[in-house]
Amino acid sequence: MAQLIKNKSVTVDSWKTLELAEGEAAEGIALPEGDVIFPLSVWQARRTEIISTHKRIGLLLKGYDRVEDVAGDLEYFIVIAIDFPKFVDGRGYSTASLLRQRYKFQGELRAVGDVLHDQLFYMRRVGFDSYALKDGKNALIAIDKGFSTFGEAYQTATDQPIPHFRRRA
């Protein structure tokens, strides 16, 4: 189990993620009850049904999933999880930036997958606010040191829309 870091502490995760097994179709899969994070394909195939049966809805974006394809639905999601299949796969940083900066997503933005201490600073900057730290890693040290690596930044990002050069005295 990953350790969910939120508001600088390890918290209990009320969400479960629906995984499509290989060969399993979004159309036929049983929708679990409770707080569920749905893969994009399931959301797209079962949108109306999910809205009528679930109060709290989450979305999982993976790999080349395009934010644009779900941009009109963002109001339905309490949480959007963005998958990092490997920590060196940086697509999720652009996905998060787009969700926050362009589509003004206000809900929880969660990093899942290969989430490690040394990427937390960048993840926070692009707009993540919860982090499913990989199992076996020291969450307390990560919380203590991972978010405050640098005290300033040159460029704009979700956490700082004004570049440093415009903030000079």
Add this chain to the structure above:
Amino acid sequence: MYHYDSIDRQLVRERAAQFRDQVGRWKSGELTNDEFRPLRLQNGLYVQRHAPMLRIAVPYGMLSATQLRKLAFIARTYDRGYGHFTTRHNMQFNWPRIEDCPDILDHLAEVEMHGIQTSGNCIRNVTTDQFAGVAADEVIDPRPLAEILRQWSTFHPEFAFLPRKFKIAISGTREDRAVTWFHDIGLHLQEQNGEFGKTIGFRVIVGGGLGRTPIRGQIVREFLPWQHILTYSEAILRVYNRFGRRDNAYKARIKILVQALGVEEFARQVEEEWAYLKDGSATLTQAEYDRVAHHFVAPAYETLTDGALPADQAFARWVERNTHPHKVAGYTAVTLSLKQHGVAPGDISAEQMDLVADLADQYSFGELRISHEQNVILADVKKSDLYDVWQKAKAAGLATPNIGLLTGIICCPGGDFCDLANAKSIPIANAIQARFDDLDYLFDIGEIDLNISGCMNACGHHHVGHIGVLGVDKNDAEFYQVTLGGRQGNEARLGKVIGPSFAADEMPDVVDKIIKVYIENRHPDERFLDTFDRIGIDPFKNRVYEGRAHGKARVAQKEAA
């Protein structure tokens, strides 16, 4: 040159502290090797054949005498008394211990230096023309915008884990000296006359690169006013970060994405992305440009006239090859050759570093540059001081008059040091230098670029050498493939392979034959490249392979011997 202010200093110190912490967690086993690897690479630390290699950034090639003395100190204290200048404005140390690297980064931070993003799949060191700010053919000094790009790209949170490395080059001269056609983004500064008078901007070239799949870049935008450079770069990087291939490292560079989409479609996607970012807060301000540009104002030049130089043939040769026209009368830019025959091209000893720092202090306003041709430049030398500079440089082995000549070879570290290499490159360079050690002959041959890379990653830029040499591995033996006719500059293009590859000991003869064909066929005033363009590749090919057994015949010949 640019001097750090509080944020710049804070960030390099915090970076050094972060790396110390990472090394500690790696040693304790908390970080696995696979987890540590990209982190150390983004600080320029490789684990190589014999020892780690630390790559230090020299942003857009500018270095102060103080910084060079610090590099000399590091070479003496943590390495074996020398360093190596690369083809991308970096210095590499080949023998540090990993455990010492946090201390080295602390020493570097003291003099406003670092190894940030000198490797890894991120935005690398921005490179430019070594004569920036002083070249007679300069339209716009590229350094202020290069520094602005350096700051913007440093720890950019969205682009730290790209599909592959990403290199930006910027040029502000009529003749491109920054290989901008072969970078992920190449920027040509230019002026445009429009409705509101003169506007400064860039031609934006994307998707060039050497390496395994050499491709000349394509123009994505003919003119982009300078204020938009950061937002436009973000648009390019975002399209690449989202849609560049991640399934195959050899197909992950932006050039492959541009080829796959076609330049029109790629440009359309960039423009669509840019529409959201354009005129946003990351748009540059005149105030910021002026603040940074203020660091690059011309030094206090004296009003001089060009006097006569001492009549000394050896000195005159050096002046002819190793000085470059300066925009201020009475001054010249001096190239100190790191291509002394028999020494690894680009290598510089700690003693030489100290001497060069002294020369910079005494004769060139305390500043120097390094070039992508792996030499050191004193950019602002009075012509009346040239003779003194020459004598001192000569005594230190830094005055070989071979800039632009056959033995001024551009060469990667190759199989002697680099883990990626298929073949050694330094011994080939040295063997060719030994064959052409006669200065009269070297001057008679004239201008020619010889580039050697030890593998298809092309750190020695062999594709754009007039003569290019590429080390290849054939059945665990080292062989060398030769290309002809490549070139950098405005008419940049890739060389053509002349035929089957050669063994190491054949290489001096091969180059000798190529040169002989040129000498026999040249018209007066024709450089090697001119003759090559006129007569084509066949005469060279025929001579090099004349009487040479191939394939099975060659194997039989070898077995008989």
